[in-house]
Amino acid sequence: MSVTIRRYEQPPWCVLRVAGELDVVGAPELRQAVVSAVAEGIRLLAFDLSDVDFLDSFGIGVIIGALKRLRQRGGDMVVVCPSRRIRRVFEICDLDKILALHDSIEQTSASPTTPAAAALAGEGHG
């Protein structure tokens, strides 16, 4: 098992806390968790990647897929990734420009949920 996923509520977000490696093996498990959550009607999803040791394009693909599913339904998502190593992969793919990246789950509770507002808030954090 390369990832474990724990799901809990931290209003307004439904949080998926992921531990392990989001690669070709682990990413499909996260995709399944996203698909299930969206099917249940969840529209505000937070990915807590604090315990993710490794992320490559397969993990990024799942995040992009989630963003698409949620925004198509008027929802939104945030990502918690305090690790520089993990954040760097988001930055190389330019996803930091369209996603709110946070250092902690507590930071996300006050965060705006529209993409445009999130982008503006992101600029403020530098």
Place this chain on the structure above:
Amino acid sequence: MDDLSASSHGPIASFAVSKIGNAENGGIEIEIPARTDYVSLVRLVVAELAALNSSLEPERIDDLRVAVSEATTNAVQAHIRSDCNQQVRVSCHCSEGAVLVEVADQGPGFDVNALPKMPAVEHPERLSHESGMGLLLIRELADELTIDSNSEGTEIRLLFRTARASSSS
């Protein structure tokens, strides 16, 4: 893991350590079955070897780990897609200022020039591209990337240099 067993009847992974102890050319050759669950093993071994035998900065080791993962996954998937039972080969050679990784598969190959371009990240179409970012990441992460691909296979060479070596070259 049962769904992977069809491709697991070949030999298990093999490792050949080459010229370790010679700082100019410490290296390793790895052969793995075409199974995705072997990719983590490859990136672990290559990253640890590079950390031991080169002066690559920790951040560059992280970059190397991601790039090796992408290249190895591509190779493994090329074998799986084409029902190729051969092993995927990965070699890593380290010197003081650089790490060279070669990943070779015997898949059907691809046209390097015909790879689709990714729309800009702000473009709505971008969210339709959940895959295809592997080579994009490799390009961004490696200091040099060479891809040789034809109908008999693909060989990807990744070169990582220390910041000092990069600035003086």
